[in-house]
Amino acid sequence: xxxxxxxxxxxxxxxxxxxxxxTALTGEAVESPLPDVPLRFSRRRVLRTLxxxxxxxxxxSFLSQLLFNRGLAGIGVLRSVWLGVSAMWLVVLMxxxxxxxxxxxxxxxxxxxxxxxxxxxxxSGWHGWSLTxxxxxxxxxxxxxxxxxxxxxxxxxxEHILYSGLTMLLGLAPIGFLAFGWVNDPRxxxxxxxxxxxxxxxxxxxxxxEARHELAKRLHL
Amino acid sequence: xxxxAWVRLDNASNIFLAARSDADPKVFRLSADLLEHDVDPxxxxxxxxxxxxxxxxxxxxxxxxxxxxxxxxxxxxxxxTAEHEPTCAPIYQxxxxxxxxxxxxxxxRIVLEVFHALxxxxxxxxxxxxxxxxxxxxxxxxxxxxxxxxxxVGAAPGREERGGMRIRPGAExxxxxxxxxxxxxxxDSFAHYFRRRRATAPGPAFTRExxxxxxxxxxxxxxxxxGAAAPGRTPRPAGTKADHVKKVHRVRGSRAPDNRTRAVExxxxxxxxxxxxxxxxxxxxxxxxxxxxxxxxxxxxxxxDSRTLSASVPVNxxxxxxxxSARNFFATxxxxxxxxxxxxxxGSICRQLEGQFRPKATPESLERKLRTFIRFERMPALRIVPxxxxxVILGLVNRASNRGLSVAVSNLGRAGLPExxxxxxxxxxxxxSAARPQFCAISHGDLLTVSxxxxxxxxxxxxxFARLLTSRGVDVTVAAARVTEAELTGTAPTEDELAEDEFxxxxxxxxxxxxxxR
Numbered sequence: 001x002x003x004x005x006x007x008x009x010x011x012x013x014x015x016x017x018x019x020x021x022x023t024a025l026t027g028e029a030v031e032s033p034l035p036d037v038p039l040r041f042s043r044r045r046v047l048r049t050l051x052x053x054x055x056x057x058x059x060x061s062f063l064s065q066l067l068f069n070r071g072l073a074g075i076g077v078l079r080s081v082w083l084g085v086s087a088m089w090l091v092v093l094m095x096x097x098x099x100x101x102x103x104x105x106x107x108x109x110x111x112x113x114x115x116x117x118x119x120x121x122x123x124s125g126w127h128g129w130s131l132t133x134x135x136x137x138x139x140x141x142x143x144x145x146x147x148x149x150x151x152x153x154x155x156x157x158x159e160h161i162l163y164s165g166l167t168m169l170l171g172l173a174p175i176g177f178l179a180f181g182w183v184n185d186p187r188x189x190x191x192x193x194x195x196x197x198x199x200x201x202x203x204x205x206x207x208x209x210e211a212r213h214e215l216a217k218r219l220h221l
Numbered sequence: 222x223x224x225x226a227w228v229r230l231d232n233a234s235n236i237f238l239a240a241r242s243d244a245d246p247k248v249f250r251l252s253a254d255l256l257e258h259d260v261d262p263x264x265x266x267x268x269x270x271x272x273x274x275x276x277x278x279x280x281x282x283x284x285x286x287x288x289x290x291x292x293x294x295x296x297x298x299x300x301x302t303a304e305h306e307p308t309c310a311p312i313y314q315x316x317x318x319x320x321x322x323x324x325x326x327x328x329x330r331i332v333l334e335v336f337h338a339l340x341x342x343x344x345x346x347x348x349x350x351x352x353x354x355x356x357x358x359x360x361x362x363x364x365x366x367x368x369x370x371x372x373x374v375g376a377a378p379g380r381e382e383r384g385g386m387r388i389r390p391g392a393e394x395x396x397x398x399x400x401x402x403x404x405x406x407x408x409d410s411f412a413h414y415f416r417r418r419r420a421t422a423p424g425p426a427f428t429r430e431x432x433x434x435x436x437x438x439x440x441x442x443x444x445x446x447x448g449a450a451a452p453g454r455t456p457r458p459a460g461t462k463a464d465h466v467k468k469v470h471r472v473r474g475s476r477a478p479d480n481r482t483r484a485v486e487x488x489x490x491x492x493x494x495x496x497x498x499x500x501x502x503x504x505x506x507x508x509x510x511x512x513x514x515x516x517x518x519x520x521x522x523x524x525x526d527s528r529t530l531s532a533s534v535p536v537n538x539x540x541x542x543x544x545x546s547a548r549n550f551f552a553t554x555x556x557x558x559x560x561x562x563x564x565x566x567x568g569s570i571c572r573q574l575e576g577q578f579r580p581k582a583t584p585e586s587l588e589r590k591l592r593t594f595i596r597f598e599r600m601p602a603l604r605i606v607p608x609x610x611x612x613v614i615l616g617l618v619n620r621a622s623n624r625g626l627s628v629a630v631s632n633l634g635r636a637g638l639p640e641x642x643x644x645x646x647x648x649x650x651x652x653x654s655a656a657r658p659q660f661c662a663i664s665h666g667d668l669l670t671v672s673x674x675x676x677x678x679x680x681x682x683x684x685x686f687a688r689l690l691t692s693r694g695v696d697v698t699v700a701a702a703r704v705t706e707a708e709l710t711g712t713a714p715t716e717d718e719l720a721e722d723e724f725x726x727x728x729x730x731x732x733x734x735x736x737x738x739r
Contacts, residue, residue, distance in 0.1 A: 001698070007688050007691065010699065012698060019699060019708075020680045020687060020699060021684050033329070033330050033486075035303075035304050035327050035702075036703050036709060037306060037307045037703075038709060042243075042479055042480070045243075217227055
């Protein structure tokens with residue numbers, strides 16, 4: 001074993017200088033009980049910075065729309081492109097961020113896409129297309145998508161049940177749109193509402209106790 | 222249909238989640254060096270499989286509820302890997318369902334790394350002990366009959382009380398799976414001992430209330446009773462003003478490029494150090510702590526006006542309150558010494574620390590303290606605070622308590638590996654990721670290992686510590702992992718260059734992590 005004359009200690013491993021005082025060591029090297037682990041660049045901080053910066057840019061993009069006139073007469077096509085890029089960026093960002101739990105990610109996307117569409121509709125002069133078509137279609141299709149995905153990916157009931165339930169509850173919102181008469185065409189909302197009710201009934205029958213158990217666990221005080 | 226056993230995170234563990242940082246991922250490591258051969262990965266995997274089956278707690282993954290974190294049973298299987306990450310690399314990542322421990326090997330060394338929210342040093346030592354026993358049985362079948370039924374670890378107090386298994390109501394699957402086995406997803410022992418008990422039988426209702434706490438940190442924030450507490454004097458949970466005027470010295474330094482923990486292991490004959498401690502009339506932990514204070518003082522280049530050094534010392538509560546739970550069950554005690562106010566020789570410091578530590582580490586004193594924390598933690602107003610906000614609050618409390626600490630020490634005592642495993646192990650080591658310079662001691666056979674960890678790359682305090690020991694005639698062996706770029710590329714600088722580097726790098730950092738201690 002090598003030895004540091006200054007510290008009067010034996011040094012394990014292949015150090016040529018004392019790890020404590022940097023004095024040159026004497027004697028034969030022995031193998032180190034600890035491996036040399038190369039330095040690694042951690043992407044965590046970079047990714048976090050990128051994420052926060054992206055969110056900030058997207059928020060600013062959305063908010064700055066308020067500065068322009070409502071209605072297509074304003075900046076027209078340019079606005080659509082701008083909003084489209086921002087919305088796409090947001091969707092991709094959230095989908096990547098929540099990739100580890102598909103059900104949770106779906107809830108996030110449904111909420112975000114719904115809000116973006118309504119805002120977009122408002123900015124472009126409120127023709128009601130968001131509530132009539134976009135929101136019901138997104139809700140309805142995500143319910144179908146979730147029903148398929150959790151089976152194909154064999155996601156455990158406890159893992160997705162709350163998020164599936166939440167997506168289905170969101171799907172009930174279009175029934176409210178119908179009731180308040182906010183829609184131009186009742187068909188998409190009706191289909192989405194019926195679908196949600198059916199899915200919720202299915203959930204209740206198939207795994208009602210599971211859902212309540214999961215809820216009790218998450219909300220435990 | 223699977224309904225998994227789950228249990229809310231215990232009292233001490235919440236703080237580890239709130240106090241995680243890049244430099245201190247709240248991971249600790251226990252390792253054992255085998256005497257004769259390099260580790261056989263296949264046998265180790267086999268040994269891990271058997272051990273893992275007996276520790277339902279280690280099956281747990283950490284999940285987030287609205288108000289608390291909770292541990293939940295999983296179907297994951299641990300795989301042994303060659304060591305390829307720095308000491309105490311992060312284990313828990315939010316949103317990822319992964320086990321909260323890992324088993325590694327490197328040459329003759331078997332390594333167990335555990336996320337601190339899962340278990341504490343004593344709990345993990347049981348696991349390591351069983352793992353090594355299982356490995357030795359496979360590696361040296363001629364040593365003795367494979368005694369599967371027997372519990373190879375004698376270290377656990379009251380192990381026979383396995384009926385103490387408590388699973389949450391609603392966790393139907395759990396009883397047949399885990400009951401009858403030790404180290405399950407039991408209620409935490411904090412709740413068991415320090416909650417005010419109801420007159421009714423402590424059935425499932427009791428379990429439901431098994432409440433962990435945002436409060437463990439508070440104890441770290443506890444100022445010591447100041448100066449040498451007279452034996453028998455009860456430490457007050459609230460600090461007096463005199464405690465706060467003392468400026469506590471805080472060690473600073475530069476971080477490794479990837480924030481990895483600097484780990485240096487000192488190995489020495491246990492009897493020599495014990496003799497030194499006895500000669501000073503102190504227990505080993507306080508003797509080593511006094512040496513640590515001296516080393517920090519010597520390496521600081523003058524303490525200036527912050528002349529108080531303080532250390533947090535975890536106390537294993539199982540010794541006073543028998544528990545078979547492998548989950549966190551410890552409290553920390555703070556000791557301090559102010560230089561320039563009376564005798565500053567090593568012996569005096571030892572005795573002074575001993576005088577502070579003893580009365581605080583009595584069952585009565587600890588119980589009083591913990592009961593207060595748990596009562597506070599059970600306050601309805603605090604319980605309804607959402608978890609992310611709790612994390613923030615705990616993080617702030619922790620930051621505040623960190624200001625009162627210079628270093629941390631932890632002594633697991635004798636590893637107590639059962640035979641025949643014990644005779645195949647040369648030494649056992651114990652390390653934790655650290656928010657401030659820290660050492661962890663553990664002994665096995667004739668060898669005591671004192672492993673230093675630090676978020677800073679500087680090794681000056683370790684150098685002084687080693688020199689203090691060698692100048693007293695103790696044979697010390699040093700093993701260190703390479704952490705800086707210069708060390709890893711083999712261009713270790715000379716001492717002069719090192720001195721220059723200190724000015725050049727200068728990324729001074731406040732330790733931002735938890736006390737709660739180990």
